[in-house]
Amino acid sequence: MNPPRLLLLVALLATSFPSATRSAQEPAQAPVSNLDARSLFMTYCAACHGETGDGNGTTKLDRPARSFKDGGFSYGNTPEVIAKTLQYGIPGSVMPSFGKALTDEQRLLLAKHVISLGPQDLPTESPDRVLVVKDRAVVARGKLPPIVESGEEIPRGLLVGTPDGFTFAYRTDDVRLIAVYQGEFAERTDWMGRGGTQLKPLGKLVAELGTAPTAMFQIPRAFGAQPTEPAGRSIPLFARMRSSRAEGDRIFVAYDLVKEKNDRGPALLSVEESIRSATTSVGSGWRRNFRIANAWDSAVNVELLQPVDLAKLGVTELGTTRTQSIVITGGQVASSTSTTNGPALLRHWRCLTQGTSVAECVANVEPKSTREFELLTVIAPIWNDKVSAAWQKEVLR
Amino acid sequence: MKLLCIAALVGGISLAQAPTEADSYAVDYLTPPEGAILEVGGMDFLPDGRLALSTRRGQVWLVENPLAKDPKDAKFSLFAEGLNEGLGLKVVDGQIHVIQRSELSRLVDVDNDGRCDRIDTLSDDWGLSGNYHEFAYGLPRDAAGNWYVSLNVSFFDKTWWLGSSTVPYRGWVLQIAPNGAVTPFATGFRSPNGINLSPEGELFVTDNQGDWEPAGPLYHVEKGKFYGHPAGLAWTKDYQDSKVTPSQHEPTAVPREAPVVWFPYKWSRSAGNMVWDTSEGKFGPYWDQMFVAELTNGMVLRVQTEKVKGAYQGTVFLHRQRIGSVNRVLQAGDGTLMCGFTNRGWGGFPPSHGVGRVRYTGKLPFDVQTVHQHDDSFHLMLTKPIAKDCMLGPENVVVMQYHYDYWWQYGSPERDHTRLEVTAVDARPGEGGLRIVVPGLQAGRCARVILSGVRSVDGEPLLHEEFNTTINQLPDTVEPCTTPIARIVPPPIGRNPEQLGWLRLCWDDATALWKHAGWKLCNADYDMANPSAFRISDGVGALVNTEPGAGPFATKMDFGDHAFHAEFTLTEGADLRLVLGGAYEVQFLDTGDGKRCGAVLGASEGEDRLPELRVYKGAGQEHAIDVVYEAPRFEGGRKVKNARIVKLAVDETPLLENVELAGPSRGVAADERALAPVAFRMAQGQVALGGIRALPMNSQMNPPRDEAGWTPIFDGESLDGWYASENGTWTIEDGVITSGGKRSHLFSPRGDYKNFEVRAQIKIEEGSNSGLYFRAARGEGWPEGYEAQINASYPDPQKTGSLYGLAPLRTALMAANAWFEYRVRCEEEAEGTRIRIWVEGVLITDYLDKQRKHARGHIALQQHHEGSVVQCAKLEIRELP
Incomplete structure (x- = not known):
């Protein structure tokens, strides 16, 4: 029997772009x-x-x-x-x-x-410090440079390079997606000296998703921390890195959700996610597939937070003045209206369909079963009725 | 008659061809795939006999047929890449486990295609600050399934080798449970690159010398104990509760465990891991002993331990040299010692990457097998009986004891070398036992023992005549010794640290102070395939006589009495001469017996003085020279006292003392002089030189100085009459002026100094910048005037000894935090203003300013920027006509 399926689509869209x-x-x-x-x-x-x-x-x-x-x-x-x-x-x-x-x-x-059309002598040979992605997805661990100039290094980093030319940067301390790059994969800069220097993504930064230690999942307060905690408060869950796995053109990153950082006990839930690029007629982005497993004898409710700092997602094309939108369809939407991410973060978000924000997307994972989510993030250069219609038709189906 | 002839013949052969290490231990090398650089950090065997190895480049390779007779039959395949270093690897139940810098991982080949598909994170509950030196080493596992991992301290400090622990648990050995839970197990480590469990399940760790580590130790590590480097104590309950950070400069009161052995620095500078010979004879006669990887000196050492007063201590032996930069050792079932190489950034012996094998050829070496410690003697067991006609006595044994300093500076010299009287040597001819009686042996010291003239029944000399025993305790003395070998010394402020105050003659700009025709600053690799010349590449590793017929490498400055230090590596057959006083040569010649490493070449009629001990390790090996030289004395142009070599040591072993030099060495066409350059001359072959420094001595006597006419311009108590510009703070304590605050210049009361000599004791901190101004105009901002620069490590390339802007010196002659005498002479001459600058009595800069830019003015001291600290004492002037 197929597991129950919860589909979650997110698009981050800019509207006030002139007609192109x-x-x-x-x-x-x-x-x-x-x-x-x-x-x-x-x-x-x-x-x-x-x-x-x-x-x-x-x-x-x-x-x-x-x-x-x-x-x-x-x-x-x-x-x-x-x-x-x-x-x-x-x-x-x-x-x-x-x-x-x-x-x-x-x-x-x-x-x-x-x-x-350009100069004739562009270097195309890669030095041996350069890691190249061919037809298999590649994963590399190392210290990542700051995502933005004023930021801090990520001592425990993990890069996923997919054959479509995207690089997804994770911090493994809390298994958080922190940046997306497009272009060549990565360079080890530490084959000189004693080592310990950066694993540098070579692509261009497409999206910076913020490095604040915000949980990606939590036990929603409306439900309580099942199976062991009473209701009444939301409990952020800590993601404990479990494995990375390469399978063809995909990398699967698996982690356990636990209540405390150094908790080495049984996981509340286990997650396996894979990520890859996504193209739509509206724009390009990436697609994250989550498979959440509950090994317990009772159901666990888990809330998916969207730890995207929108202010930082603006990269170059998305200005802060433009309205950005989020789309939620399918699945269950909680009735509560407040969000843990706070209104400031979501102020510019506009829901195109029923629902309020991603922060309130709750999955009920049945005992001894799995649920699957898909989170599609697209950065669109323009937004108007025509594009919206295309989006409705193509993505929201 | 016939029998005698045969004996003579056998004797003749053995003399001509003394057995070598290679006769008993053959080395060969596997052939990695073209272009693959295997910087080996971990090795283990898979159940099917394949070798798995992890590298510093984050790869894991599998090697089929690693024990094949022909090393070319070993085939490599890449199993995994993209790891965050791999400085330890262990196979458990057929699964490869690797300790990465950031996590302990299991590498799984899910689809059985020979490539790793899944990396399971077993644990990552320790801190990474991002500092480059936060290595994680491993990877033993005990019978209960616990892993052991050792974590390097971080090097943040501007004094780069000063370790710190800003995140948990840098400087610790961790125990990691099968479920990934981390238990901080023991601390006090600095660079614990070697970690392994003995066959009995006891944990041993090697560390590297540095701050609080006087030399490389081998520790037996037990839970909850402290081993010497204080940084990791930050994560103990006591320090956490008290919220105190362990001092980088003050010794801690926490009780400290003694190492099992201290590796002599000349043998080991960077130890790797260790294995125990469990092959029951397949690896020769050293059953159950420990073999330790040593990467800088490129060899494998042997350690034999015994329990004395309940704790391990033991003896270190050379085992097999000239293998490569051995970082990891692993024993195969057939006894073969697999050696994994790397040296990137750590220094080492070629080859610097790849895999070698050391195999026992079956030829029993004549060697010291074991040493047992008694209160008044060493009881040795040799691997073969001693020849019946080999008569040994006290003259055949040298025993020297020494200890170390436990302090924050990098490493410690061997302190208080004491030669002990050997009262008896008992050997039973025809048996392998040897008793060396040394009644004066002391616990709390290491003992270096050098044998000579020992011959086996089959006529062989000992393969290794020297061993080194760490004597923490003597077995029969009732009271345990409470003095550690590494002894707390008074706080460094009250002592002159070993290398401070020396003139660093090749630091930063390596050639500015030298005549160097035919010499080049480059990287020189010893190439075993072509041992008569270095492989030269761009770099700053060494000074090498790259051009055929290169001239002497000689200082531009003259020295009188001085101590001198240099490090050298010879090519095969090379003949290096250190020329002291311009006329006296000390020879360092590459020969198999090392007899001429440290030979003072006699005057025309005189004999050469050969060293009493042999310390030479061979071509391609780095050695250190330390010499104290006393210049000849002259009165009225007539020599009244001969020059003398007060002391000559190689690799810290004293070779000669008080050698009088009656005249120039044979063939040297030079006059004897009180002041002369120091030079190196190559009679043949090539040398790679480095670390050259000199300490002028007897500065009051040589050259004789006229002390008349000096008057203080700073009275040692107040700055009355002085003017401080801008926003500096100048404080006085114990006669020392110390700078502080923002930019400022401190001007002397008088501003009419024209022709004079000025001198002061000066000390400057790391990263600071200052200068002694003269003929300076008082005012705000940067003063007008001449400036004798004071700068040890501030980024401005003009360093101490420079006449700022006019005669720049880029050699960082004087280190930070060292007191030195700075002297400047400034006077008008016919052609211009002549300015000379001396550091520690050695004339460094001699400049004629034809422009006569500054006519007269103040003496002034500079506070260059906020955070800069300069200190000045005994500021005196002597005006000239």
């Missing part, structure tokens, strides 16, 4: 049949990036498309990496996904053409 709708959506034209790189470029790229790749296209953009003249791509200089950008788009920017419009072969061809 066309470029943000899948291109309308049918894929060209031939493999002429130049005509592919003219068809799909030149409108924004200009015929010569100088960034002066005919489409009027809020912020000019980048020029290819100087080379030095944000996500890495190899054709393979640029082809991935073409495939998945760039979350939070007008750069769309060409995952459906083009074939692998066409994207690679186009990527080589784009490189040829």
